[in-house]
Amino acid sequence: MRQVRPRAVLIAGPTASGKSALAMTVAERIGGAVVNADSMQVYRELAIVTARPTAEDAARVPHRLYGHVPAATAYSVASWRADMQHTLAALEAAGQPAVVVGGTGLYFRCLTEGLSAVPEIPDEVRTAWRQRGLSEPAAALHAELDRRDPDMAARLRSSDAQRILRALEVIDATGRSLADWQAAPGLPPLLDGPGVERIVLAIDRAELHRRIDRRFEAMVAAGALDEVAALDALGLDPNLPAMRAIGVKPLIMSVRGEITLEEAIRRGQAESRQYAKRQETWFRNQMADWPRRAVSAPA
DSSP states (O other): OOSSOOSEEEEEOOTTSSHHHHHHHHHHHHTOEEEEOOSSTTBTTOSTTTTOOOHHHHHHSOEESSSOBOTTSOOOHHHHHHHHHHHHHHHHHHTOOEEEEESOHHHHHHHHHOBOOOOOOOHHHHHHHHHHHHHSOHHHHHHHHHHHOHHHHHHSOTTOHHHHHHHHHHHHHHSSOHHHHHHSOOBOOSSOSTTEEEEEEEEOHHHHHHHHHHHHHHHHHTTHHHHHHHHHHTOOOTTSGGGGSTTHHHHHHHHTTSSOHHHHHHHHHHHHHHHHHHHHHHHHHHSTTSOEEEEOSOO
16 A cells, blocks of 8 residues: 555455455554445345454454345445445545445446446336246246347346346336446446555465355354354345345255255355356456455465
8 A cells, every 4th residue: 555545445356365354454554444345245134154344353443334234125236335425425524544345346336437327126126027037937038128128138148037137127117228227327436536546356266265165164163054044034035135145045955954064065165166256257357457466375
């Protein structure tokens, strides 16, 4: 970091790369607060399985936007932007730089480039399409999208159920293609210009996989099974974002006796490695101009 205290430091990186530890070190050095940019660490019920900062971490430096959203809420990037806007204003008033850390690339893009003008989708519309997503294959939903919005259908793989459902929600609720909304002027960036430092952590693939596997085992040892059992007991819609957090599904299956704990751990580790690969692809393609910082020491 430069000698002049930055206005904000943005730290992105794949899961288990050590970015949270770096963020706390930076926050201590500059007198800042760590602010969450991970879409799953916002959920109140998912402390262990998302590796959310601990009470000891929060006592060490201030943390913001962690665990403040019920799992029953379909929290969106627009919701995060609104919360982030209030958080940044409060930190600025207190004279504290923000150390924004996480692995959700869309949050960082919203923060530094702005957000498209897509309106919030009514709950009844979202629920209806989620129910169809449970009963119909992605290919059939893609055919429906092609009939109603051929421009968006041409942009999406016929197997990408999540994005297909999102496009169907938007055209159903607004009568306009998601492509039109994305092209329209939206909300401006919240952090840009001088005094904003950006970092993407780069880590050897084999070392990252080792950390991922070790951390997932540590989560289970720390009580992840009890955590997901309590989540499962809420009877939430399985399509809610919190229910799709990495590792939640296989651990719930283990709690229900559908698979062994060993198999649940194996699947959770595999999901985490796949997610890290998607994150690295996003950082490489969407954040190519961000400086890279090599990670080599064991975490």
